[in-house]
Amino acid sequence: MxxxxxxxxxxxxxxxxxxxxxxxxxxxxxxxxxxxxxxxxxxNSGISFLMGRNIDCYFRKHLTHMTDLERNRLHSQYFMEYGLSVRGLILHHQVDPYDFEREVDSCLPLEHLIxxxxxxxxxxxxxxxxxxxxxxxxxxxxxxxxxxxxxxxxxxxxxxxxxxxxxxxxxxxxxxxxxxxxxxxxxxxxxxxxxxxxxxxxxxxxxxxxxxxxxxxxxxxxxxxxxxxxxxxxxxxxxxxxxxxxxxxxxxxxx
Missing domain, CATH: 3.40.50.1000 (HAD superfamily/HAD-like)
Known part of the structure; x- marks a missing residue:
């Protein structure tokens, strides 16, 4: 707690x-x-593109035993099942949620995009x-x-x-x-x-x-x-x- x-x-x-x-x-x-x-x-600001790229990188970093195809399928599965793919990573792969936020969302160069x-x-x-x-x-x-x-x-x-x-x-x-x-x-x-x-x-x-x-x-x-x-x-x-x-x-x- x-x-x-x-x-x-x-x-x-x-x-x-x-x-x-x-x-x-x-x-x-x-x-x-x-x-x-x-x-x-x-x-078309580019935020969604960069965020998607960061998520893909995060999946590759933490699911090294999977192929790209398997990771992409899992990404889609978690998104459909939980609404956000990060939830599946947390529940099934013990990912630190705040580490995910730091590497996916917080690092985006928003000041150069909007x-x-x-x-x-x-x-x-x-x-x-x-x-x-x-x-x-x-x-x-x-x-x-x-x-x-x-x-x-x-x-x-x-x-x-x-x-x-x-x-x-x-x-x-x-x-x-x-x-x-x-x-x-x-x-x-x-x-x-x-x-x-x-x-x-x-x-x-x-x-x-x-x-x-x-x-x-x-x-x-x-x-x-x-x-x-x-x-x-x-x-x-x-x-x-x-x-x-x-x-x-x-x-x-x-x-």
Missing amino acids: PGLLLPLLLADLLLACLGYKPKRPHPDIPVLFLDIDNTLYHP FPDERLRRMLLHCKGPRLWAFTNAGLYHASRVLHILGIQDLIEGITWCDYGAPENEWTCKPDPKSFEKAMKEAGQPDPSKCFLVDDSPKNCTAAMTLDWAGSIYVMHDKERDQGVGTAQIRSIYDLPRALPQFWVGSKTET
């Missing part, structure tokens, strides 16, 4: 130092849950009504770095993030319903009819709809339109006011 307690305490300290101070929950105020990676910035986004910031500043909350499958450090670089960290009230080292009975990530329940609890909004998700993953958007969230906005970028995904579909995060006009009433936003 002490080994798990320290990372959690450090996470709380980091959130406080970064300025994430949740307001007093109000059940009448909706919450707009924003995914981070490939949602708040375009996938940049302050004034257009995104102005759009979120004009959002009226809901509280803004980040909801990601990434670790806390990576998520905080992205929000800081984009220049919107002060607009985000809090982060529901994935603790790679959580005990098995507490482990969860999107699209697991428990992950959505965790986000609602942390954001202080127990009513799904007051919850809205913005995400680039069809599975996550579908999960939100299954849980009766009020809105599930699929950010599809360059992917083919799929009428069965989400309550609305947009090409980029900048189109969000079109999908949720009730939160931008009277605001002039760029299109």
Whole structure:
């Protein structure tokens, strides 16, 4: 237990130092849950490519007895089974979760891949009504770095993030319903009819709809339109006011 307690305490300290101070929950105020990676910035940034390369390197480093084909199959299997491949490595190969985070996520040169986004910031500043909350499958450090670089960290009230080292009975990530329940609890909004998700993953958007969230906005970028995904579909995060006009009433936003 002490080994798990320290990372959690450090996470709380980091959130406080970064300025994430949740307001007093109000059940009448909706919450707009924003995914981070490939949602708040375009996938062609190169972050996903480098992260995938780091994961492949990590598999090769720790599963030396396997062929590349076997490792690739296992990578896909763990991703499908657990939502994140790192969970399979932790459960079946005794990998240190924080070592994985350090070698895969934390070492990414984000400052050379994404940049302050004034257009995104102005759009979120004009959002009226809901509280803004980040909801990601990434670790806390990576998520905080992205929000800081984009220049919107002060607009985000809090982060529901994935603790790679959580005990098995507490482990969860999107699209697991428990992950959505965790986000609602942390954001202080127990009513799904007051919850809205913005995400680039069809599975996550579908999960939100299954849980009766009020809105599930699929950010599809360059992917083919799929009428069965989400309550609305947009090409980029900048189109969000079109999908949720009730939160931008009277605001002039760029299109």
